[in-house]
Amino acid sequence: MFGKPSHTGRTLQYVALTGYLIFLGFPLVWLLSTAFKPPRELVRLHPSLIPSNPTVQNFVQAFTEQQLGRAALNSLQVSLASAVLTVLVALPASYALARFRTRLGTVALGWVLLSQLFPFVLLIIPIFLILRQVGLANTHAGLVLIYVVWALPFALWMLQGFVRNIPRELEEAASVDGASRLQVLRRVVFPLLAPGIVATALFSFISAWNEFFFALVLVKTPELATLPVALARFVGIEGTARLGPLAAGSLLATLPSLIFFAVMQRRLSSGSLAGAVKG
């Protein structure tokens, strides 16, 4: 970008990059290390970076002691339901938003930016009251409902962008060839939209999986708690020996998001859209 830098310039760049790698990476290494340390090494005065007797005991303990297994299952259910529902609801609307300009559509897209402004605490009290009125307070269904609505503005924004990227000519060509509107959608639009649908589903899955505030306030029964809430409760328990299971639980909580991020990157760069345009 800056042409050929001098030798010292290069060296400085590598020093800076190393600094970043340490800042970004070391906390993660510490988490990994803590998760695999047996209790005796955790309470030792000067802990080592690499556990001398690595163990998976912490993972077992995390699941048996604090119902983290139950919580992980809750999180999985809630996040999957949120992802599927968000896509189903957003799909028709984003098609309409991309293909027809309406005042309503403009307002809906403007809401995306606006909705970022509001502190959750302003929304949570009325939402709490509404959910209680319709009997959905303290249920997973209520939580899913909130997550879908919360993911929707961005999902609409993202999906309509994907629809816009599908050349209108492809749809027109298909309908000239005698395909009905539904056939055009099924044969042309949906296959090309697959990466967008995957991306949208991933986005809503991750935002539900990671969400803490609504889950903390709306769900009171411990058996219904999602993983972030269960982990946060676990933090409150004092004692150095607890750090192992806590680290193990944290690693497991990160796993789905990491996998999904990896999948998403591949799907998005698969270039199926570029190929379709050229063909």
Next chain:
Amino acid sequence: MTTVAERPDVARADGPRRARSQSDRLGIYLLLLPSLLPIVVLSVFPLVRGIYLGFTDARAGRNVEISFTGLENYRELLGDELFWNSFKIGLLWAVGVTVLQFVLALGLALLLNQQLRFRGLARVLSVVPWAMPPVVVGILWKLVYHPDAGLLNEFFYRVGADGLRTNWLGDFSTALPAVIIVGVWAGMPQTTVVLLAGLQGVPRELHEAAAVDGASTWHRFRNVTLPAIAPVVVAITSLDFIWNFNSFGLVYVLTAGGPGGKTMLPMLFAYEEAFRYGNYGYAAALGNVMVVIIVALLAVYLRRRLREAN
């Protein structure tokens, strides 16, 4: 769906609006309805109601009708030392995190935009914190800052700087800087990725032309790169600021606002008021004040930035 415009000229987004028939319009609204209805019921309506609650004496578990109290909550807020404390902490936190995050992310993005070794590793690493739930980021840094078994204290011990060992999250003077660093660590990846995308959109020819003209690296950065990515910079820093000002989970796990309110962000304060003491109206009023503050600050910032960019 078959009711929606069959004619290509009608279907064009930039096509003439008058050409659309009544049934077309109905079809479009039917497509939009499943999305817009839930948004209105569970986001627009609660928002309006939340704003209204800020002007009432609503409390948890009280059967009396809530009554409109006008500016009473705001008068109380102005005299509430805890509110002013949280407001001050919130600003320090939001500005601190946003600025540090931006500077570091820009540096990293510039590095990642070059042909360097370990670039792939850095790209992967810079995405990991993004994928982590905020609660997990909090837990991870609790392990790093832990007074006895923490990475940071152990590092100082190993390098012979034992005097620097401290209870980072429990000490009055270090708690806020410590949580700000966590905020930067957690938010930097997203900012880096956005800035990197912006950098990759800068035409290479501009740089080469400037280099031929003998412009120094700094001059090329100042006069070519920065103006080109200005819109991205404005967008990401304003969004970062809003997100940071409204953040909750990370600091809730790290310190829960302690020690002695030193990390009591506005959202944590509002959460305590609403769900610990049941002061719904008061907490909603605080939310209203936060929205007004954010809008005001953004308006000032955006006006200045946009004028600079032009």
